[in-house]
Amino acid sequence: SRDFVVLFRTNWRLLQLTSQNNRKRKQATSSGPANSTGTGNTVGPSANSPPSTPSTHTPEGLAVAGNMRHVPKNLMMYGADGTGLASSSNQMDDLEPFGDVGSLDDNVESFLSNDEGDARDIFAALKSPTEPNPPASKGFTFSEVNCWRTSNSKIVCCNFSSDGKILASAGHEKKAVLWNMETFQTQYLPEEHSLIITDVRFRPNSTQLATSSFDRTVKLWNITDPAFSQHTFTGHNYSVTSLDFHPKKTELLCSCDGNGEIRYWNVAQHSCIRVIKGGTAQIRFQPSTGQFLAAASESVVSIFDVETHTKKYTLQGHNTDVQSVCWDNTGEYLASVSQDLVKVWSVSSGECIHEVSSNGNKFHSCVFHPSYPNLLVIGGYQSLELWNMVKNQSMTVPAHDGLIASLAQSPVTGMVASASHDNSVKLWK
Template sequence: MERRERLRMIMVKLEAEGQLEKLLKAHEDEEAATSVAAGEGDGEGPQESPFFTEGSRELLEARVNIGRYSIVKAALRLERARRRRDDPDEDLDAEMDSALKLLQTSSLVLDCSEIGDDRPLSGCSFSRDGKLLATSALSGVAKLWSMPQVNKVTALKGHTEHATDIAFSPVHSHIATASADRTARLWNTEGYVLRTFEGHLDRLARLAFHPSGKYLGTASFDKTWRLWDVEIGVELLLQEGHSRSVYGICFHRDGSLVASCGLDALVRVWDLRTGRSILALEGHVKPVLGISFSPDGYHLASGSEDNTCRIWDLRKKKSLYIIPAHSNLISQVKFEPQEGYFLATASYDMTAKVWSARDFRPVKTLSGHEGKVTSLDIVGEGQYIATVAHDRTIKLWSSRSAKENDMAVD
């Protein structure tokens, strides 16, 4: 709609200047000449040639690396799925029942609550080993906290505007932050800036690491998402496709796909190996703010301002479930990262909720925040869930098994 409106205004201006008719006539002549040339070339009439923009050498190398990485990861995932399906000693339903029952029997309790900043918190992320928690705040400062005591370790200072999101690398002990100052930054755990990623024309929203740890995806209000090489700090890909601001981004565990969502109420799935948009998932009626791929490889969850969470089946290319999850907008969604037995949602109704990944029924409500819950993250198979909110607090929810393990270590 915005593009059509801009085109209409341009045509009105050209017509007022008396240039419109000349331009249209020149365009018609050019199309006619092109059609004749195409018809003479192959004898089959006019044909449209695809339009390509040549990418950089770094992008070509990245796509080759991503292709190799994803083939191995996909093969391992499928082999594991086949083995578990065919093994008579494996009972997937029983394993899921056991995991969900543990959550239902009041085992997921508030273990710790800590003031995280002087301003509202915007994002949180666990390190790969679960020993550190990173948070970002509207003050522009990100912080690292030790687990499970939630003691401050260090502060990451450098952004000049709000810090909008934070993510730990899945491979290295590096942290990436996004900011309204239009940049993303890469940090080490000592608080030093390793890279600054500049190029977006408007404030950033969410970001995510590729599962290989080599690439970083950033979503922005400039209606694009971009892919960066973490090691050399260059922009590999600037991707358009949304008509409004892009808010969320998430990588498939195999590394072959990336999903983006935005204020145009659309979820798009992209093939990183080719750069093509392979799916456009329509159904939400308001902006989509959170997305998450399931570890099973074919489910995708999206949370929206329409207060619903949708579960998409990538194989069937459609929505399987619509969860009327909250009484206010959903700010973040996350599948449990190990097996995908459950899904967690965060909302501006001041709660986070846990849902069964089998039938997407409610399992647990995490109540305790006094402000809008902006983000959450999960470590392991649900041993800990961290939530952050506008009430400036970090809340750590732990399962009984996690507390028992901590007591055993002590």
């Protein structure tokens, strides 16, 4: 929020004045006796220290709090827990080697800025000509809005309805939960799956949603009449790991299983209309047009043409299994996540445009920020990584107590949801 930016800048202006006063005191006493107080210089935890255990509520006003990587050193004085400035009485002495602290204004704005992009700026096409990106640092926050927690079951998937009013999540509890974004009330669907639910997806512009499960089935639900499922799709011979609805032909539902089988279903006719091979971990239709289907299998991502049923690309380069994939809202770019690496691909060329290493933080999920398309939100173990791909800068936000298995975003509300093995779902904005 603007209050954050004003507070941020005010703090640094005060630090500037303090720094100048400290330097003046040093000059005035340079010929006098040495300081005998024995007070040592201390600063906050380094940017590479492990994140602290997150609290349930992010302190109000702290936007994108956390560790930063690939950034100027004068931003690193924030502690790893993101709770504020280091409290040393002599910390300004430690800051002097970092240069002019007044330059923070430029650094805050540059984290979201695309001004220095070159001809290969992959986000130039993502900026809407009628609705340009909001000015960097003006109105941008990323803090916890709310949290919902199960009793003792890991949550592995989540998805927003088209209007952003309902968030569905599911996992080891074997029944999906609907979270009303206006009242924050929750409602359970019946427990009809016999094993854990692996994915949940809303049918576009509809009150229907589908769930997939290790019990080898896909179930169709209507949230206006959730007493029981509307239909159960059977035919997979292995655990169903993921599913998705076509964005335009919304009667088309797709699912994949642990043996790499991808099945196309006609929701209206309750029938399987095609079977292909190529996806074991996750499948996602290209937004807007639905021309392509991205399917992750082991360390490879395949891009299938939905109309011709042919493979357009085989995207290779991950060293370990790809855990998840996500499209940007235009459908021009695809991100793929493995434990050690995130890659962003151009669908027009099939080339890897950008990549970032996890540096040991076991990446698992990702989603493009709903309001800032140059930001990719990456879910790892306990923390979220905000990665500005144009600037190649990252900021780590302590978020959960376990693996962040799934992320979802709503372009309508600007919300991001994170589902974790710590039995909780959190909202961020």
